[in-house]
Amino acid sequence: MKRNMLFLRSFMILVLSCIAIKINLCFPNILSSLKTLPIDGHFNFEQLHHAAKDFGNRYSFLPLAVLHPNSVSDIATTVKHIWQMGPGSDLTVAARGHGHSLQGQAQAHGGIVINMKSLQGLKMQFHIGNLPYVDVSGGELWINILREGLKHGLAPKSWTDYLHLTVGGTLSNAGISGQAFRHGPQISNVHQLEVVTGKGEVVTCSGKQNSDLFHGVLGGLGQFGIITRARISLEPAPEMVKWIRVLYTDFATFIRDQEELISGESTFDYVEGFVIINRTGLLNNWRSSFNPQDPVQASKFKSDGRTLFCLELAKYFNRDETAVVNREIHSSLSQLNHIPSTLFVSEVPYIEFLDRVHISEIKLRSKGLWEVPHPWLNLLVPRSKIQTFAQQVFGNILTDTSNGPILIYPVNKSKWDNRTSVVTPDEDVFYLVAFLSSAVPSSTGTDGLDHILIQNKRILEFCEIARLGVKQYLPHYSTQGEWKAHFGSRWEVFVRRKSSYDPLAILAPGQRIFQKAVPYSQ
């Protein structure tokens, strides 16, 4: 009875609002209005399932339509159309890069998903000179920028561990990898953006021009505009990489070496690390089941079930510098305190090093282990709390298993711009700790989704209770209160930017930060 009344009431509200506001909420009219938009690309109203999927494999919301834009103006026209419908329509727009989000962030329930990869046709433009850069589409994959750049002997400076991600997707977060200690995250290596705001305006912005929008969009979780073009800083690309791994049993020694390596004049171009907990199975090994050899297996090192810490380093070089580089590496490594018998060095072409995770992807795909649920948890932990964190998490919460790689490495905040939207802990140096779990579909054991989600929750609860000042990276929350706590003192700026650039909350609804106004529901 009550439910019927509620339904009737919502139905009346819908009818009334359709009449009251000249624009119709009603389905057929939205569809026909989209169909008549003057665009170069096209809408697809039928094949929608792809747009309701992401790498996380846990959330799935069907959109109403998918836009395959042929030009920036297609995107602007579409967003402007929805903006002009006003608050009476609950239609939203999600830019979808490569859909490698984890919790539906690139989806739009009943809205429009823009397939940003359709924009790839825009040609990359390389500018060669003292300060080289490249102009690329927001839907471009980083792997393509690498391949094209190498033809000019150039490459971006700061990366992610996996390159089959789009420029717009990673710049909306930060883009963190082993180069970030030196160059900052990817958002620190962008000179200029072209953005379509939530009002359908096309705006060029940089540190000097429309700088509030520029900084807002970087790390802005897609909330202020759709990145259609980006100007990315480049450097001369090296030919080869010395790829090095060493092991530690003592956490304190491991992080002391890591922190030393990222401070001052580092010999290395890349510093990461990972935690090895009772390694068994391929999922556990996916990052290390390729070159250089798995350090544990290769050394026949007896871990006796102990947790190990692997430091991963890379040094870029050109073939004619091999002798000098070997000496430099030898001298730097002699300063470290790893277990001496566990030094593994290999030499690979630069592209092979950067594209390393793709090699694992191919392996996992062939075994049906790629398209599984990925309950990932990424945290930024302040340096002063990393030991407390490690003790509890590696010593208590995750003692006997882990369901995927656990990365851990420090970065220095001096390479981050605090005017961007990304949220970091309140300390100069903080660690990225990434629990990259894969769940075995329909398992109810320790490798099942439920178990992993409970572990993640325990980790987050510990951080909360112990007041570690941890921030989530690739954050995900379900209430606005939690978002407010995430942003802390920066929430006001975030809200102010939202009301300037996307006042109707049309963009990136899958982040679940703001809700688009629905008529009469205040």
Ligand SMILES: Cc1cc2nc3c(=O)[nH]c(=O)nc-3n(C[C@H](O)[C@H](O)[C@H](O)COP(=O)(O)OP(=O)(O)OC[C@H]3O[C@@H](n4cnc5c(N)ncnc54)[C@H](O)[C@@H]3O)c2cc1C
């Ligand atoms: C295997 C793997 C490895 C990863 N490794 C790293 C890593 O080393 N470092 C790291 O920092 N991250 C890493 N990530 C996380 C990754 O950076 C994010 O998931 C990123 O969002 C994925 O890019 P995408 O193109 O698939 O974005 P999508 O999932 O398509 O989109 C992500 C969000 O950005 C918005 N968006 C997409 N395109 C645009 C645009 N052009 N303009 C504005 N907003 C847009 C979407 O609406 C959505 O809210 C990894 C992810 C995977 C799956």
Ligand SMILES: *[C@@H]1O[C@H](CO)[C@@H](O)[C@H](O)[C@H]1NC(C)=O
């Ligand atoms: C971080 O960078 C700043 C500025 O370059 C430097 O002063 C500081 O020593 C660095 N911190 C560490 C721990 O390396």
Ligand SMILES: *[C@@H]1O[C@H](CO)[C@@H](O)[C@H](O)[C@H]1NC(C)=O
């Ligand atoms: C390691 O994992 C195996 C298989 O899951 C388990 O049987 C064993 O007890 C674990 N060892 C330790 C030391 O946790």
Ligand SMILES: *[C@@H]1O[C@H](CO)[C@@H](O)[C@H](O)[C@H]1NC(C)=O
């Ligand atoms: C950013 O950093 C600068 C320099 O350290 C500081 O003066 C400023 O207050 C900071 N701004 C914000 C928004 O935190």
